[in-house]
Amino acid sequence: MSAPTGITRATLLKDLRLEWRSKDAINSMLFFSLLVVIVFSFSFDPTAEESRQIAGGLVWVAFLFAAVVALNQTWARELRNQVLDAYRVSPAPANSLFIAKTLGNFIFVSVLEALMTPLFIVFYRLRSLGPVWQLLLVAGFGTWALVVNGTFFAAMSIRTRSREIMLPLLLFPISIPALLAMVQATTAILNGEGARFWIVLLATYDLVFTTVCLLLFETVLNAE
Amino acid sequence: MMKRAFPILGVLTAILLSYALYMALVWAPTERTMGDVQRIFYYHVPSAWTAFILFFVNFGASVVYLIKRKPAADIVALVSAEVGVVFCTVVLITGPIWARPVWGIWWTWDMRLTSTLVLWLIYVSYLFLRRFSSSGQTPLLAAALAVLGALCVPFVYFSIWFFRTQHPQPVMGGGGSIDPRMLHVLLINWLAFSCFAFLVCWSRYRLEKLQREVDQAHAMESLKDPRGSVR
Numbered sequence A: 001m002s003a004p005t006g007i008t009r010a011t012l013l014k015d016l017r018l019e020w021r022s023k024d025a026i027n028s029m030l031f032f033s034l035l036v037v038i039v040f041s042f043s044f045d046p047t048a049e050e051s052r053q054i055a056g057g058l059v060w061v062a063f064l065f066a067a068v069v070a071l072n073q074t075w076a077r078e079l080r081n082q083v084l085d086a087y088r089v090s091p092a093p094a095n096s097l098f099i100a101k102t103l104g105n106f107i108f109v110s111v112l113e114a115l116m117t118p119l120f121i122v123f124y125r126l127r128s129l130g131p132v133w134q135l136l137l138v139a140g141f142g143t144w145a146l147v148v149n150g151t152f153f154a155a156m157s158i159r160t161r162s163r164e165i166m167l168p169l170l171l172f173p174i175s176i177p178a179l180l181a182m183v184q185a186t187t188a189i190l191n192g193e194g195a196r197f198w199i200v201l202l203a204t205y206d207l208v209f210t211t212v213c214l215l216l217f218e219t220v221l222n223a224e
Numbered sequence B: 001m002m003k004r005a006f007p008i009l010g011v012l013t014a015i016l017l018s019y020a021l022y023m024a025l026v027w028a029p030t031e032r033t034m035g036d037v038q039r040i041f042y043y044h045v046p047s048a049w050t051a052f053i054l055f056f057v058n059f060g061a062s063v064v065y066l067i068k069r070k071p072a073a074d075i076v077a078l079v080s081a082e083v084g085v086v087f088c089t090v091v092l093i094t095g096p097i098w099a100r101p102v103w104g105i106w107w108t109w110d111m112r113l114t115s116t117l118v119l120w121l122i123y124v125s126y127l128f129l130r131r132f133s134s135s136g137q138t139p140l141l142a143a144a145l146a147v148l149g150a151l152c153v154p155f156v157y158f159s160i161w162f163f164r165t166q167h168p169q170p171v172m173g174g175g176g177s178i179d180p181r182m183l184h185v186l187l188i189n190w191l192a193f194s195c196f197a198f199l200v201c202w203s204r205y206r207l208e209k210l211q212r213e214v215d216q217a218h219a220m221e222s223l224k225d226p227r228g229s230v231r
Helices: A002-022 A024-044 A048-089 A094-124 A132-157 A163-190 A196-222 B002-027 B036-068 B071-103 B111-132 B138-161 B180-224
Strands: none
Touching: A002 A024, A002 A094, A024 A048, A024 A094, A048 A094, A048 A132, A048 A163, A048 A196, A094 A132, A094 A196, A132 A163, A132 A196, A132 B138, A163 A196, A163 B111, A163 B138, A196 B138, B002 B036, B002 B180, B036 B071, B036 B111, B036 B138, B036 B180, B071 B111, B071 B138, B071 B180, B111 B138
């Protein structure tokens, strides 16, 4: 038991350290979502009441697009110096690598969300009518849903031609139910309505897709 | 035996399709409120059923491929997804043509429409993956995606379930009443469409198999003689 968690920890720490030194992913994600916030703000010019209606959609679309930036870099980093091939021939379990990568992306996207949310609140004059802890729950489950599928599909798209384009093509259709649940839950909470159905749906989605990704990841990693 | 069965099935399908066309356009009674536009229903619903069956076949074949790694299962998965996307496209095109005169709108974000559209998106992305990945890995990656895509379907259904539904109740098991003659025509059309889909899948299967054999032969040839046969 200790070996797989050790590998997970080592890979995760390596990724965090790399990111801490270069700050490639987080900078490009931040700037990208900042642009999305500003462009949307110009295009819609909403009042406080309207923005409460559309903010859920805006926030998550911005985070989804920004997350793709980080997800695309997940495995591209390992292609240099044939690290991925080395991993494949090593006896280390594939799933510890997958969990490390997913956790890494989860941390990156969460940091992005934590930094961007104040900006959203200021620019769109948001004030939640519902309980804020529910928003945190939605953010956690929602981010995990994007990241677990995203990491999996990034490992797939790295094997294709035009890999950067391939990831959103694979990720977005499958993420539609999760995205719908995140947006609906956020909008419902902001407007002070119940969001229980959506949160439960999101949690189930997370559970099912995490399980299946773990079951299939070794196959995808070793596909040749 | 197999060679003779194919043209026989082709002729049978052609006869069945023409008979179904006659039944749908002439024999079936005209709907009281909607008029003749309702007849598109005999194409819309059978296409939808056929597409759903083909997507299910795709899921089954992908699971079989993941377990047994038989190339035949991979070809079945590929073929059923391709033909399924075509039938799903027919559903998405005939639907608005019917909806415009009856509902007064081309499109609405109703449960069944939206989930069919998402299903279509998922399988189009599946075909994209097959097209863009390098040949050796395609079957495994595609099979993994097919499993995830199929698991997504119930989530799509439940998430869109919260939207107000405008679509007519399902014909089977929906509690709605339908003229028995209409049901008869519908089932004949479905049979004809399924035969047609099967025929197309079969010929596409043979084509794909042949293509792979040709590719393999080329690969073998270039192994034997590195200077010649560079294509």
